[in-house]
Amino acid sequence: MHDEAAAEAAHTRISPIPREARPFQGQRAGLVTRLVAAVLDSLVIGAVLLSGYLGLVGLVFLLHPRSFTFPELGVVFSLAAAFAVAVVYLTVFWTLSGRTYGYLVMGLRVLGHGGRRLRFAGALVRALCVVVAPIGIVWVPLSSNNKSLQDLLLGTRVVYDWEPRATRADAPLDDEAAGDLS
Amino acid sequence: MRIPGVGLVRRVPVPSVVPLMVRSLTAPVVETVSSYAVVTRDLLDHLADQAIAEVVRRVDLDATVQRLDIEAVLDRIDLTSTVVKRVDLDVLVREVFARVDGEQVMDLVAKVDIDAIAGRLDIEALLDQMDLTDIVLKRVDLVKVVDAVLAQIDLITIANEIIEGVDLPEIIRDSTGSMASETVKGVRMQGIGADQAVDRAIDRLLLRRTRTSSPAGPDGS
Secondary structure (H helix, E strand, O other), rough: HHHHHHHHHHHOOOOOOOHHHHOOOOOEEEHHHHHHHHHHHHHHHHHHHHHHHHHHHHHHHHHHHOOOOOOOOHHHHHHHHHHHHHHHHHHHHHOOOOOOOHHHOEEEEEEEEOOOOHHHHHHHHHHHHHOHHHHHHHHHOOOOOOOOOOHHHHHHHHEEEEOOOOOOOOOOOHHHHHHHHO | OOOHHHHHHHOOOOOOOOOHHHHHHHHHHHHHHHHHHHHHHHHHHHHHHHHHHHHHHHOHHHHHHHOOOHHHHHHOOOOHHHHHHOOOHHHHHHHHHOOOOOOHHHHHHHHEEEEHHHHOOOHHHHHHOOOOOHHHHHHOOHHHHHHHHHOOOOOOHHHHHHHHHHHHHHHHHHOOOOOHHHHHHHHHHHHHHHHHHHHHHHHHHOOOOOOOOOOOOOOOO
């Protein structure tokens, strides 16, 4: 029923979404799209880390060109850097638009309590949970309502949302708010 | 009223061809006789007038008229042609209209069955004889009409319906979209399809019949 109402609401204005994709808008995303989005985000994080490392290399080369060697970063430092970059990256983009680059490509959006966009604190906590335990995503197909472990813990959800702007994400979903933990 | 023939009686002059002696002898007699004749004529005229007046006074005209067969008389008269020939209808109509006031006209109009008259009219023939387009162009303030029509129309809704009907966003995407956007659309749709396939497979394995993927569904948290 809510799908029909959402489809009608989408039809009352000009929708940039292709006709065949409209019925899925607002539905909770499944494992495959979320995994693909996570992989894309991982690539972005890897690119950021690589850029940071190359920047560091360039800085070292500029400072000690004669004795230049590639800096060897420890495993702990690398993991810490990756952790920090991932958390910052996820937190910032989930706070700003509810979607990272991977989510943007796959047409997904993270919604918080009551269907609203995640606030900074919620985004930070979810980013920490996702980075610490990315395996939580495998619970998505096992869950009856496509929720990962992080979603179950925080009351968040990931939905299909091809809208360029976060109009849908800002609209509260009153009928669901009671069940969320946030 | 004069009695017919009595008017001929006048004093008779003695013809000149009669010899003078004879005339002188007969003249007094002739004049006397003719004078009596004239007096008698006048007397008869008077008596006739008196008799007619008495007859008219004594006759009961109402009873006489009642005994008349008016219908038979009217049947023998062509009243229509008589009226047309002898009555100045223009004057008559003017007089009638001059005496009729507005209320009487309205009473008459109220008694007329306009619907019946309208039902007998050949509207199509009337319309065929009229250049309605020209009449509308000349006599109708089209700007006001259009403004009134537009004021009653929700143009935004209609525009949205038209855009939805022709799927304008799809046309714009087709005309301006790049390969990248088409690729993204394809990847997204394939991702949705893969999600559904995985969900169905897991549901089958877990013997689960219902899955709530809509945002209105229970959280289960």
